Amino acid sequence: MIRKSIGLLAGMLVTVAVYAAGAQLRADHPDTYTVRKGDTLWAISARFLSKPWLWPEIWQANPQVQNPHLIYPGDVLNLSFINGPRVGLQPRVRTEGEPIPAIPLSDLRMFLKEMRVLDTNQVKSLPYVVGFEEADLRGTVGRNVYVRNLQAEPGQRVAIVRPSQTFRNYNGSKGRDNGGDLLAHPLDSDVSTVRTPWYEESRNDGYYGKGEDIGTEVSVIGTAEVLRTGDPTTLLLLDSTLEIRKGDRILPIDDKPYDPYYYPHAPKSLPGNARVIAFADAHDAVGPRQVVALNIGAQDGVENGQTYSIYQPGESIPDDVASNSWNRGTGKSVTLPQEFVGHVMVFRTFDRVSYGLIMDGLRPVHKHDKLELPE
Known part of the structure; x- marks a missing residue:
């Protein structure tokens, strides 16, 4: 029993270390932050973490947090560097206020398509x-x-x-x-x-x-x-x-087509060849707060709230430098690196297909853009 307990403790420490390494605090973070009414977990995490979708794992590593999905107005977030980044909630008695969701449906409903x-x-x-x-x-x-x-x-x-x-x-x-x-x-x-x-x-x-x-x-x-x-x-x-x-x-009529709120989080794995395959209200490209269809679904382990990075596949171009001057464009070719486009969060899932909302983006999202685990 002692050996099992030591092994379990070691596993927990390794897990916490991995999460801490993966979700670095931003350089300009304050020492503490008091949660206010109207905050969302995604907004708070985006303000303080370089990888905001990792907030559930970080806060779950703090034993005083009974439910990492719930924080309340008045909670104090302790943000400090002690042997690496640490994010914690200061214990307090719940006296008022409703729990703070990651992204309430009311913030998204106008953008979602049924x-x-x-x-x-x-x-x-x-x-x-x-x-x-x-x-x-x-x-x-x-x-x-x-x-x-x-x-x-x-x-x-x-x-x-x-x-x-x-x-x-x-x-x-x-x-x-x-x-x-x-x-x-x-x-x-x-x-x-x-x-x-x-x-x-x-x-x-x-x-x-x-x-x-x-x-x-x-x-x-x-x-x-x-x-x-x-x-x-x-x-x-x-x-x-x-x-x-x-x-x-x-x-x-489906009375409840959407979840009451969404918790963006990184998926544990990525199905092969995961891509954007269709748009809800566009033909050529979409941007933030528009809906896309993905070629992965519940059978692939996809669930609501999972957040993916979108990449545009690199274009294959002729290597004119490596070719002879008299036959440029007909010789060797090179594939350029894929480029980051933005993030998409799944909000509705079916067996083989799911629908996501583009959360942010540096450039337009096109059909056949690839999905990767968020970094």
Whole structure:
């Protein structure tokens, strides 16, 4: 028992030493900081730590912190260098205030997009919009929308969703680390088909119909209330972010699509070939506070709050210096180093795909940018 205790203590000391070495305090940190109402753990950590996503491990190494995810207004952070960086909370009696979350949902909700990844066949069989009041070409708020194949009761509220892209895995039998690749394909403009355009699939695949269907992304674009049952069912459009059109689908409302708050933290491992594969509301590039789709999900150990560094792969260019002067551009080539782009935090996870919010960035994020463990 004594040997086991000594071994456990040694392991704890090594762990604390590793965390301390990995999360250096900034040079301009004060000796103490008193937590104030309105603070968030991410903001405090970004102010004092060079690697703010390591705050849970640092504070967990302090035995007086019962829960490293919770601090309160009035808590005093002791910041000092004693045999290396040390971050601690001064013990006190909780008398007032609510716990300080890392990033409350209220700070992020305006930026998040509600997407769901469903089985493609399920999407095809969902109830769908077939027409509008007075033969309108599009559905607008306050007008009636007619839906087929909907089983619902008067007064029930539903979500209107639009299939936006499909996810397909190519060379999946080889595994992600050995050439497997998951790509996102924009759907045909005619949403009633819920299929990938032939030119998109053949361009990435080389042969139409090849590849493993992972699922279809649908985006929530509005809510409606059932007025009269039947086939078609009459719905009143309550709100929408886009004009509703024929072929949009109907799903039950998800009352809690997001976590109440998020704790950014570094993942323990990185799945192979992890990349950005799609955008929620852009075509070419995105920046801070925009949503991206990642080709990793719950099956890869991804969970909400995990934070990754994004890198732009280095470009391969001809080495004109090493080539002969008469055939420049046709000789040897060199691949430039990858460049840091920014950080992305996962906020919603599905089996094979997850969605993240770009937290910060030095340059635009593009599709196929790589994910790395944060440094």
